[in-house]
Amino acid sequence: MNQIRKFDLALIAACAAIFAGLQGAIFTGIIGPFWELNIILICINIILAVSLNLINGYTGQFSIGHAGFMAVGAYTSAVITVKLGLPYELGLVVATISAGVLGFLIGLPTLRLNGDYLAIATLGLGEIIRICILNIDYVGGASGLMGIPRLTTFAYVFWIMIAVIFFIKNFKNSAPGRCCLAIRENEIAADTMGINTTKYKVLAFTLGASFAGTAGALFSHYFFLAHPASFTFMRSFDILTMVVLGGLGSMTGSITGAILLTFISAFLSDFPEWRMIIYSVTMIILMLYRPQGLFGNKELSLKMFGLGGKHNG
């Protein structure tokens, strides 16, 4: 136990060093506004990917409606800051809670489904959320909610990302987290062992949804707007692609996937005609040769390269 805590502290220290480095580079202009934007986008995508990984990777429930929860977070936080004039921090909290509550309400009935049926149900729900927003004139309807101030800074995004990563990492190692893993491995066996499968599935789904809400709030307050077209199922698929590319069930995999795909997308903006092709070819090759994703369900560590100590499940 002590060792894990020491390791965590070392990790946080490393994160602080990375933060200081990046923030310094942004201040001095070594990283220009364009790459700053993409680094922030990467952080937002990491939050989305690790939170989806909690549902899809750790608990084994195939959800593809993540963009819907992101939209809820984006809009609720925007309503709080723009329409009600309340502070941004409150917006972040309320966005997280409201997306979580919605995730809970939606999770209760749908998580009784499994496999393909759950995927279809969550896909539908993501679209329902988007269409609802589209028809609410209070939040701008089809033209979206404009005029949101840019309150998201690199510091906000980075530390919220670190908090989410650590939360999910520790959740995995907690008793409820182990229950989620058991459900992924074999739901019937887990049920027989006395695990309340519905409870833990809904728990994971609610947590994942609420973090997506946080990401949505960060997103809308960086890009000045919340627009229904930003939260289509294509974005859900983008997030899913990040998770699958990195390896379902691997947190470091999700992080790597989010970084890689965001970078590729930024890099390929010069070659729009090739973007889709390169994107798809990468996916096909990966699925042919490494169907379990880059890291499988293992975590990236020094041990992976044959260095370091004993194997840690």
Add this chain to the structure above:
Amino acid sequence: MKRVNKLLSVFAAGVLFAGALAGCGGGKDAKQDAIKIGGCLEMTGGSASFGISSKNGIELALKNVNQKGVLGGKKVELVVADNKSEASEALNAMQKLISQDKVVAVIGPNLSSACIASSAINNAGKVLAITPMGTNPDVTVDPKSGKTRDYNFRACFIDPFQGTVMANFAAKEMGLKRAAIMIDNTSDYSKGLATFFKENFIKNGCEVVSEEAYLQKDTDFKSTLTKIKATNPDFIYIPGYYQEVGLIIKQAREIGLNIAIAGGDGWDSAKLPEIAGKEALNGTFFCNLYSPDDTSDLNKNFVAEYQKMFNAKPDVFAALAHDSAMAIVKGIEDAKSADPAKVAAAMAKIKDLQGVSGAITFDDKHNPIKSAVIIEHVDGKQTFKTKINP
């Protein structure tokens, strides 16, 4: 085998990272003597045909400009960034053009929501953006303060005008009395046109017998059309985009609704006859900013050159993007400098610049004052019907 897989994955990750890193270094080795203008355009996504046409139009304009160059022989080159037909990506692309490529001015995006989202970036960077087809009034005017955005311009007229033009045309020129309206509920553009059409059609002493709504990406409109048919209209107004409009027209003819159908400039696409079918399109009209059959010399040359270069007839996006590029070049020449802020100031003062879509004069809201054309589909071909002045 396991080892090979592991190596392979490490290798794959390496290649991807290398690609990503190579991107970081881009844009620094640019030629100093060329003036760069950006194209924040819809190269992929739902509105990809808008962006591709725009790019062609700009390339043609720059080819002609570069024959003698500007500011004493300097070349003007286009840098395109894909906005993926989406607002947050447009902001990303705009940021790239301004901070990475250091462009003097930007053409695009074409979608109003993308223009409004990215206006924060180009106004902060003091680089002008001219949208060929962003028709929403808020693109150039901040709705909160009511002030004109200093660095946003447009080359097209705004939505209300199109609805008004079509209402007057239908009521006065065609003598129609009973209109049905089908609104794309996902689009503000559609709602805006419908509102102004309705207002002016009723003002002309006519009647709107039914108002129905649909959503983008819908494919089956037969039940809606049957409902409309029951109200016995002599005219349907569909201010939507070509994908759905094509299907609506096709299905309207299938259920025997052989009345006049009209819409706005969202109809303008070479894909419309493919989707709807040539025969179904007979008796359909739309209001546009530009017709390739316009008889001005400038336009005749433009159409001929465009056909030579791209083997296609130019559409309105090509023409307006061409005029946008011409306006920027004029701005650079008037400012006698490639400094973005000076170019923007010079652009605001442009008067009677002859473009292929008509003369451009910017008013105090950075909207051009120009005429509209009505286009009729005859056997799948767009034919110039009449021109209506403001």
